[in-house]
Amino acid sequence: MQDKQDQAPTVDGISRRRLLGTAGAVGAGGLVLGAAGGAAGYAAAGPDAPAALSTLGSTQVAWGGEHQPGILQPLQARGHLIAFDLAPGAGRKEAAALLRRWSATAERLMKGEVSDGATAIALDAGPSSLTVTFGFGHSFFSRTGLEKQRPDALDPLPPFSSDRLDRKRSDGDLWIQIGADDALVAFDALRALQKDAGDAARVRWQMNGFNRSPGATAHPMTARNLMGQVDGTNNPKPAESDFDRRIFVPASGEPAWMAGGSYAVVRRIRMLLDDWEKLSVDAQEKVIGRRKSDGAPLTGGTETTEPDLDKVGADGKAVIPADAHARISRPDQNGGAAMLRRPFSYHDGIAADGTPDAGLLFVCWQADPLRGFTAVQRKLDRGDALSSFIRHESSGLFAVPGGPGKGEYVGQRLLEG
Amino acid sequence: MQDKQDQAPTVDGISRRRLLGTAGAVGAGGLVLGAAGGAAGYAAAGPDAPAALSTLGSTQVAWGGEHQPGILQPLQARGHLIAFDLAPGAGRKEAAALLRRWSATAERLMKGEVSDGATAIALDAGPSSLTVTFGFGHSFFSRTGLEKQRPDALDPLPPFSSDRLDRKRSDGDLWIQIGADDALVAFDALRALQKDAGDAARVRWQMNGFNRSPGATAHPMTARNLMGQVDGTNNPKPAESDFDRRIFVPASGEPAWMAGGSYAVVRRIRMLLDDWEKLSVDAQEKVIGRRKSDGAPLTGGTETTEPDLDKVGADGKAVIPADAHARISRPDQNGGAAMLRRPFSYHDGIAADGTPDAGLLFVCWQADPLRGFTAVQRKLDRGDALSSFIRHESSGLFAVPGGPGKGEYVGQRLLEG
Numbered sequence: 001m002q003d004k005q006d007q008a009p010t011v012d013g014i015s016r017r018r019l020l021g022t023a024g025a026v027g028a029g030g031l032v033l034g035a036a037g038g039a040a041g042y043a044a045a046g047p048d049a050p051a052a053l054s055t056l057g058s059t060q061v062a063w064g065g066e067h068q069p070g071i072l073q074p075l076q077a078r079g080h081l082i083a084f085d086l087a088p089g090a091g092r093k094e095a096a097a098l099l100r101r102w103s104a105t106a107e108r109l110m111k112g113e114v115s116d117g118a119t120a121i122a123l124d125a126g127p128s129s130l131t132v133t134f135g136f137g138h139s140f141f142s143r144t145g146l147e148k149q150r151p152d153a154l155d156p157l158p159p160f161s162s163d164r165l166d167r168k169r170s171d172g173d174l175w176i177q178i179g180a181d182d183a184l185v186a187f188d189a190l191r192a193l194q195k196d197a198g199d200a201a202r203v204r205w206q207m208n209g210f211n212r213s214p215g216a217t218a219h220p221m222t223a224r225n226l227m228g229q230v231d232g233t234n235n236p237k238p239a240e241s242d243f244d245r246r247i248f249v250p251a252s253g254e255p256a257w258m259a260g261g262s263y264a265v266v267r268r269i270r271m272l273l274d275d276w277e278k279l280s281v282d283a284q285e286k287v288i289g290r291r292k293s294d295g296a297p298l299t300g301g302t303e304t305t306e307p308d309l310d311k312v313g314a315d316g317k318a319v320i321p322a323d324a325h326a327r328i329s330r331p332d333q334n335g336g337a338a339m340l341r342r343p344f345s346y347h348d349g350i351a352a353d354g355t356p357d358a359g360l361l362f363v364c365w366q367a368d369p370l371r372g373f374t375a376v377q378r379k380l381d382r383g384d385a386l387s388s389f390i391r392h393e394s395s396g397l398f399a400v401p402g403g404p405g406k407g408e409y410v411g412q413r414l415l416e417g
Numbered sequence: 418m419q420d421k422q423d424q425a426p427t428v429d430g431i432s433r434r435r436l437l438g439t440a441g442a443v444g445a446g447g448l449v450l451g452a453a454g455g456a457a458g459y460a461a462a463g464p465d466a467p468a469a470l471s472t473l474g475s476t477q478v479a480w481g482g483e484h485q486p487g488i489l490q491p492l493q494a495r496g497h498l499i500a501f502d503l504a505p506g507a508g509r510k511e512a513a514a515l516l517r518r519w520s521a522t523a524e525r526l527m528k529g530e531v532s533d534g535a536t537a538i539a540l541d542a543g544p545s546s547l548t549v550t551f552g553f554g555h556s557f558f559s560r561t562g563l564e565k566q567r568p569d570a571l572d573p574l575p576p577f578s579s580d581r582l583d584r585k586r587s588d589g590d591l592w593i594q595i596g597a598d599d600a601l602v603a604f605d606a607l608r609a610l611q612k613d614a615g616d617a618a619r620v621r622w623q624m625n626g627f628n629r630s631p632g633a634t635a636h637p638m639t640a641r642n643l644m645g646q647v648d649g650t651n652n653p654k655p656a657e658s659d660f661d662r663r664i665f666v667p668a669s670g671e672p673a674w675m676a677g678g679s680y681a682v683v684r685r686i687r688m689l690l691d692d693w694e695k696l697s698v699d700a701q702e703k704v705i706g707r708r709k710s711d712g713a714p715l716t717g718g719t720e721t722t723e724p725d726l727d728k729v730g731a732d733g734k735a736v737i738p739a740d741a742h743a744r745i746s747r748p749d750q751n752g753g754a755a756m757l758r759r760p761f762s763y764h765d766g767i768a769a770d771g772t773p774d775a776g777l778l779f780v781c782w783q784a785d786p787l788r789g790f791t792a793v794q795r796k797l798d799r800g801d802a803l804s805s806f807i808r809h810e811s812s813g814l815f816a817v818p819g820g821p822g823k824g825e826y827v828g829q830r831l832l833e834g
Binding site: 053077121123181182183184185211216226345358 | 470471472473474494495534535537538539540541542543545598599600601602604605608612620622623624625627628629630631632633634635641643644645690693694695696697698701709710711762764765766767771773775
């Protein structure tokens with residue numbers, strides 16, 4: 001016990017970076033896995049030599065390439081979402097300089113070169129799967145005189161009857177998603193990027209989220225949300241032939257600066273947990289259409305078994321009710337619409353009404369929000385049994401360009417195109 | 418990539434518990450470390466057999482014994498603090514029944530038997546170092562007719578000039594500290610304990626905190642706070658001869674129901690990070706008296722080197738300034754006062770004034786708050802250079818009884834004494 005406090009050898013930034021240098025080459029998925037037994041390089045360094053970072057600490061996500069990071073990587077334990085508006089007087093030039101600063105910071109931090117100045121917080125950390133992802137909101141284009149470059153896909157989402165949106169916590173000229181498996185690494189990145197904003201942009205809103213810690217469960221299982229439900233089972237899989245087409249703007253797509261990019265829909269979805277927890281497990285499972293224990297459809301099998309939507313129970317009713325969330329949100333019930341959901345949970349304590357201010361920072365990715373989020377949400381808005389237990393409280397839609405090329409910054413093709 | 422979502426074998430509660438059963442005996446420090454290669458018991462179970470929980474997931478903290486859990490264990494990645502007031506009409510009898518329910522829930526959850534009913538959230542998780550700790554506030558004793566059992570040590574803390582306390586987020590009849598290395602395990606415990614409260618008690622305030630993830634740093638180093646400073650270096654160590662005397666009420670102590678117990682001071686300490694980050698690293702280090710990089714005193718060495726408080730620099734000034742936090746808070750400058758600090762960081766987004774609502778959920782443990790927290794805070798209140806960069810926003814003081822004996826619930830010696 002107390003071992004975190006009793007041992008305290010020195011780490012210096014150089015040693016740490018050297019250690020990270022042993023991590024190896026970037027894998028196909030953009031993950032640089034920590035070298036097993038990464039301390040080997042320190043065999044002769046004596047008792048004060050840094051121990052190896054665990055895989056959690058040493059895992060590094062590649063910057064640049066076809067797509068931005070933070071879309072295809074596994075969910076991280078900690079996340080920050082932050083939106084900025086350009087400051088009065090700031091335009092295209094200031095925005096370009098800002099994106100250049102932000103890109104440089106993101107690339108540096110994702111390598112594990114944590115801030116080493118006044119904002120430094122996580123000095124002794126590995127990159128801990130840090131990802132930083134940048135997007136542009138609808139209002140960005142008019143403020144920078146780039147209306148002609150604005151994609152139609154950024155047209156405002158339609159209103160939904162269940163929306164209770166707080167506009168102050170919605171939208172924004174610029175959006176950043178930060179994820180990491182260590183809370184201080186994520187916070188360090190948040191503060192460094194806020195500092196970079198300088199006089200060019202002001203924070204519009206900021207939210208914090210989390211997911212399971214790697215290793216907390218026996219399985220690298222689909223995530224659970226704060227209702228305790230397995231969440232994300234029907235996510236499209238990169239191995240599927242139409243995955244890229246559904247999630248990413250093709251290299252030949254329009255506008256050209258969005259090649260390899262994707263559109264992120266961000267919704268703060270409050271869960272009415274006091275109401276939800278009054279239901280029996282049986283009633284909860286009927287709302288979702290899946291078993292709470294393992295996410296299997298109520299018609300049997302395991303999480304990945306196809307549900308039998310036509311199956312009727314002894315009571316003459318559909319085993320998976322007509323308004324079950326899993327039935328209504330199925331891609332094959334929605335003209336093949338698909339979005340890659342990659343959310344964080346959130347919990348901001350107790351709300352003014354005494355209920356938990358908790359739920360899902362829903363983030364989904366698609367090549368076309370009209371065929372992705374909007375198509376599915378229209379269905380859910382009409383008849384989803386889950387809608388009595390959730391409340392959409394904020395909304396954002398952002399154009400997230402492809403990954404930057406070598407020496408490029410994110411959005412350069414837009415801002416200097 | 419996407420490996421969290423592509424693999425999804427079934428877990429059932431029984432298998433999970435069986436797996437946890439391989440974890441082994443309780444160690445001296447109350448930690449049950451996960452068995453390395455814990456999957457051995459599943460060697461013949463086929464491809465769908467659960468993989469081993471990692472050490473993070475399988476680590477179990479013992480319930481019961483001399484002290485309550487959550488005092489001597491390493492800091493966890495996630496924490497919840499919650500205070501309750503007894504409901505109008507509820508007295509000693511209802512409080513006893515509540516503590517019995519709470520103790521049963523805590524014992525069950527700390528074994529990894531997560532909630533399996535309507536509030537179940539973390540069904541597939543290991544215990545993930547979950548600890549649940551219960552305390553009694555000053556107001557508890559009058560509401561239950563137990564004034565004569567109220568320890569003098571619960572007398573209200575004196576006001577400090579730097580206090581900006583929100584009384585609605587201070588104090589409380591009952592207090593629970595929850596810590597775990599997985600956010601869903603911690604949240605599951607929070608919700609289960611809230612549900613247990615039923616009609617007997619109402620939430621007064623609730624706060625969320627976090628620390629580094631195990632493995633994010635190369636060292637099991639002293640924690641860092643959100644100012645980026647190494648924090649906790651001078652914590653008393655269990656190996657020190659006077660540790661028990663300073664931190665815990667002795668078996669023969671008064672009142673008898675507090676034998677083996679400790680007093681927790683809880684302060685929500687906002688960090689004025691926008692101001693702090695405007696300082697140079699050099700100026701930050703002078704405020705603290707230690708190097709930011711590794712926590713070593715400004716007079717040299719490593720984190721654990723004794724500072725040379727008399728050393729004068731080339732400029733004729735003390736190398737560790739007279740108002741440096743590390744100088745003023747030293748136990749040997751405070752009549753040997755000692756407290757075991759075991760905090761969480763917090764970050765609740767952006768405050769109304771646009772600055773980060775972030776800082777430290779300071780929790781410290783001592784046998785005598787007057788000789789521990791109060792003595793040190795009086796000194797800091799007068800002349801600590803750090804006080805310009807922090808603001809104490811809430812305060813609580815709780816009597817935390819010793820660990821329950823077999824079949825006992827926490828506080829039974831008070832409530833049935």
